[in-house]
Amino acid sequence: xxxxxxxxxxxxxxxxxxxxxxxxxxxxxxxxxxxxxxxxxxxxxxxxxxxxxxxxxxxxxxxxxxxxxxxxxxxxxxxxxxxxxxxxxxxxxxxxxxxxxxxxxxxxxxxxxxxxxxxxxxxxxxxxxxxxxxxxxxxxxxxxxxxxxxxxxxxxxxxxxxxxxxxxxxxxxxxxxxxxxxxxxxxxxxxxxxxxxxxxxxxxxxxxxxx
Amino acid sequence: xxxxxxxxxxxxxxxxxxxxxxxxxxxxxxxxxxxxxxxxxxxxxxxxxxxxxxxxxxxxxxxxxxxxxxxxxxxxxxxxxxxxxxxxxxxxxxxxxxxxxxxxxxxxxxxxxxxxxxxxxxxxxxxxxxxxxxxxxxxxxxxxxxxxxxxxxxxxxxxxxxxxxxxxxxxxxxxxxxxxxxxxxxxxxxxxxxxxxxxxxxxxxxxxxxxx
Numbered sequence: 001x002x003x004x005x006x007x008x009x010x011x012x013x014x015x016x017x018x019x020x021x022x023x024x025x026x027x028x029x030x031x032x033x034x035x036x037x038x039x040x041x042x043x044x045x046x047x048x049x050x051x052x053x054x055x056x057x058x059x060x061x062x063x064x065x066x067x068x069x070x071x072x073x074x075x076x077x078x079x080x081x082x083x084x085x086x087x088x089x090x091x092x093x094x095x096x097x098x099x100x101x102x103x104x105x106x107x108x109x110x111x112x113x114x115x116x117x118x119x120x121x122x123x124x125x126x127x128x129x130x131x132x133x134x135x136x137x138x139x140x141x142x143x144x145x146x147x148x149x150x151x152x153x154x155x156x157x158x159x160x161x162x163x164x165x166x167x168x169x170x171x172x173x174x175x176x177x178x179x180x181x182x183x184x185x186x187x188x189x190x191x192x193x194x195x196x197x198x199x200x201x202x203x204x205x206x207x208x209x210x211x
Numbered sequence: 212x213x214x215x216x217x218x219x220x221x222x223x224x225x226x227x228x229x230x231x232x233x234x235x236x237x238x239x240x241x242x243x244x245x246x247x248x249x250x251x252x253x254x255x256x257x258x259x260x261x262x263x264x265x266x267x268x269x270x271x272x273x274x275x276x277x278x279x280x281x282x283x284x285x286x287x288x289x290x291x292x293x294x295x296x297x298x299x300x301x302x303x304x305x306x307x308x309x310x311x312x313x314x315x316x317x318x319x320x321x322x323x324x325x326x327x328x329x330x331x332x333x334x335x336x337x338x339x340x341x342x343x344x345x346x347x348x349x350x351x352x353x354x355x356x357x358x359x360x361x362x363x364x365x366x367x368x369x370x371x372x373x374x375x376x377x378x379x380x381x382x383x384x385x386x387x388x389x390x391x392x393x394x395x396x397x398x399x400x401x402x403x404x405x406x407x408x409x410x411x412x413x414x415x416x417x418x419x420x421x422x423x
Contacts, residue, residue, distance in 0.1 A: 164312060168315075176317075
């Protein structure tokens, strides 16, 4: 992978997270790189990130808790190449008050799946258990949201859909009528998105960051 | 208006939708009628910021045959069916805007809460029954909910707005999104008694509801 291109895309994504109001200081974005990952330093505001604020971590390096979580996810989900760990207001409400976020909207069912689970802690095992199988996203009790993707663009879409799904769930509950997408409908949409609708776009985006 | 003008206006409107946060990413789609049997629609899966006039696709509203370098939006059936049924309609916009999506998730319509909803949209905004995206049942349910109106919600999905011009369709999008926001925040106020609604008010109202 082209390191500079990966960093350029992560900077662009970080700015989009800020523009969408789904970030705060300490949020982390990473991309798989060689035997490890490239990740932003946690002490720089996302909107101010430059190429100098990214570090490369390989297996065996000393890692902080977020880096260890990202590294473990790349080890476990070998077909995922990008991770966003961010802070979004409605996901925060779900994190503090619910055990899972059900799909009430089609785009959530397509991209995230039938539900997004809430991990009890930000520990590696708790989070990994919430992104098993085809799951692409989860919320963490601490208030953070996690989205994975084949590319950073897909992870960003996951972050957006997760927050929009959380807003819809919170507000539909307030209105007294949260209606889940049916199990079979959600499965069909999730499979079509992964196997058909997104294949071409994701392949083109992955090609774009090759060396 | 020439086809070229229509293509340019469609792109300008799509960028306005992005700027006003009425669409995100590649979600949503727009179309304009060009004659009795044809419409110009946005293509499938291309980001609005990257669209050029040549990317738009001409589709026959009766046969759904299309002509262009890209495939048309997967929701072309809804656009085509509206033009086929409603001769006065010249533009259709489908978005997944945030506040309308919450109502679509609750499958609750927008009551006639202000003059804009009454006079411009044509009355309360109904919710069409659920149908899987791109299917005939979603199209059928949308047409039913849209009868006599210029907007409807699609259960679990988003919103469709239309107008006698692209400018009017865009205005309808804005009106229903504002009304959806007002409707939801008024419910939060009712539950929390907060004068000013903040994100904390939403959490307070949510807790109150899940406690019951």
